[in-house]
Amino acid sequence: MRTGVEGFQGLRLKQLRAAHNLTLAELGEQIGRSSSTLSAWEKGSQLPEAESFGRLCQIFGVSRQWFLKPVLHKTDKHQRPYFFRSQASAHKQAREKSELYLTWLQEISIFLQDAMDWPPVNVPMLDAEDCRLISDGEIEDMARECRLRWKLGAAPIPDVIQVMENAGIICTRATLGHVKMDGVSHVSVIDDRPYALIAGDKANAIRNRFDAAHELGHVVLHSRIPPYQYAKKELYDLLEEQAHRFASAFLLPSESFPQEVVWPTLDNLLSLKSRWKVSVAAMIVRCRDLSLLNEQLELRLWKGRSARKWTKIEPGDDAYPFEQPKLMMRGIHLLVDSGVFDRDALVNQIGLAPEIIEMLCNLRQGYLNSQPDGNTNVVSLKLKPKASSYGGTSSGDILPFKKS
Numbered sequence: 082m083r084t085g086v087e088g089f090q091g092l093r094l095k096q097l098r099a100a101h102n103l104t105l106a107e108l109g110e111q112i113g114r115s116s117s118t119l120s121a122w123e124k125g126s127q128l129p130e131a132e133s134f135g136r137l138c139q140i141f142g143v144s145r146q147w148f149l150k151p152v153l154h155k156t157d158k159h160q161r162p163y164f165f166r167s168q169a170s171a172h173k174q175a176r177e178k179s180e181l182y183l184t185w186l187q188e189i190s191i192f193l194q195d196a197m198d199w200p201p202v203n204v205p206m207l208d209a210e211d212c213r214l215i216s217d218g219e220i221e222d223m224a225r226e227c228r229l230r231w232k233l234g235a236a237p238i239p240d241v242i243q244v245m246e247n248a249g250i251i252c253t254r255a256t257l258g259h260v261k262m263d264g265v266s267h268v269s270v271i272d273d274r275p276y277a278l279i280a281g282d283k284a285n286a287i288r289n290r291f292d293a294a295h296e297l298g299h300v301v302l303h304s305r306i307p308p309y310q311y312a313k314k315e316l317y318d319l320l321e322e323q324a325h326r327f328a329s330a331f332l333l334p335s336e337s338f339p340q341e342v343v344w345p346t347l348d349n350l351l352s353l354k355s356r357w358k359v360s361v362a363a364m365i366v367r368c369r370d371l372s373l374l375n376e377q378l379e380l381r382l383w384k385g386r387s388a389r390k391w392t393k394i395e396p397g398d399d400a401y402p403f404e405q406p407k408l409m410m411r412g413i414h415l416l417v418d419s420g421v422f423d424r425d426a427l428v429n430q431i432g433l434a435p436e437i438i439e440m441l442c443n444l445r446q447g448y449l450n451s452q453p454d455g456n457t458n459v460v461s462l463k464l465k466p467k468a469s470s471y472g473g474t475s476s477g478d479i480l481p482f483k484k485s
Contacts, residue, residue: 085128088149095123096152096184097141099177100437112136147432153188153271175257175280179265182255183278186409186441187269189431190251193412194272196421200408202249202274205230206304212320215302217370220323223301224330235337237357241293242279242404250275250300252293252406253441266296268304275300285394286401287360291328293404298327326370332359333367345374347385354397361386361395409442424449 098108105116112133121127129137138145190199205226209215228234231244238244242252257280266277277296279289302323310316341353342364350364357364365382368374374382386392416422428435428449435449 085130086134086148087128089122089128089134090148090150090152091123091125092152093148093150094119094137096181097137097143098123099174100181101141102174108140111140142434142436144429144432146429150432152184153191176265178257179255179278179280180267182253182257182441183265183267183276185433185437186251186253186278187267187271187276189433189438189441190274190276190409191271192431193409193416196416197412199251199274199412200247200249203230204248204250204275204300206300207302208305209302210305210307212303212306212310212316212323215323217326220298220302220326221330221335224327225334225336227297227301227331228334235334238332240404241290241297241332242406245277245293245297246406246408250277250297251408252277252279253409254279254289254403254406254443255440256280263292264296266299268300275304285398286403287354287358287395287398290358290404291332291360291363294328294331295324297331298324302327325366329363329367329370333357333364335371338367339371339373342368342373345378345382347382347389350382351396354395355400358401360398361391406443410444413438413442413444 097103098105105119109116109119114133118127122129134145134148138148193199205223207215207219207223209219231248233244245252251274253276255278264277264279266275268275277293277300279293279296299320303320306320310320338357341356343349345365345368347361350361350368353364354361359367365374365379365386369379413427417424417427422430428438431438433441436446438444439446439448
């Protein structure tokens, strides 16, 4: 008969070790237990005793009940793939951490949905089960359909993340510790809602914005692609190329962008950067896709860009602020400002360390450990009727939440 804390979820411990880049031996030293014992806890063949359980909660800053909650998404990844926007040399740890953060974001989102409604999902998704059958024409059509459905016209998009959130996609920016990891996206089978994580390690808001459009491309084009295709190297490259093409078509529509390219020179493209908020490199690729230049001119542009030392940093890259997710932050503010939860209770219910919740929900640092702010610059959001059962306001009330 096993003894220890009943209901302990070993997978939770494995998640925390991965998030903190700890080996079994390193964690074992902190709590005074062997690697084999910790491994048995993670596999579920043994349970930690009360003292060790308390020590684990203390080390990772999580609530006790978080370790006792089943992991909602432990089989999710086998039914729908996680699409990574990463460079080939991206570290495996960065991919694992980004998937883990996205999983936790989904758990927080689903918890919040017990008390409030997110915007309905309004994302066109291509009905394709084989990425090899998706044509460039279909990619252009889907980018055009997104703009049409979201009433964006053919003009530059001021804020890509805001557009995604308005369409019901839950977004986050998270620091992963690896600049070569760009993002990950996934459509959850729990609530059929798309989720996207954009890596916050880059110092370039222009490329970060393109990464967001790339993740949108995966959601639109590949939501019905079976996971086994993504596991194949040759198909992985194709999936990335398709999401890249979508991002270009979405940010630089064929109906308007070519009309502004009087002649595709580096200086001309650079002059368009402040309007379209897209890199010169991305505009060169888009000009090629739209047949606005031949191979010889394209090669000349790439060589000229390299000669000007624009490969890593282009002029104007530091002139734009990073686009920030706001939906999760506003949801947290709504629940706290309306009295449904105080901050301590909210942290305890979610279970994760406050700093992790603040990062994933784009809350200001220390928000969950501080006193409520004054109520200024508010817009309205409606709680679900049953939210009153948490001890908050009466059903159907319109409640204020902070606008960032």
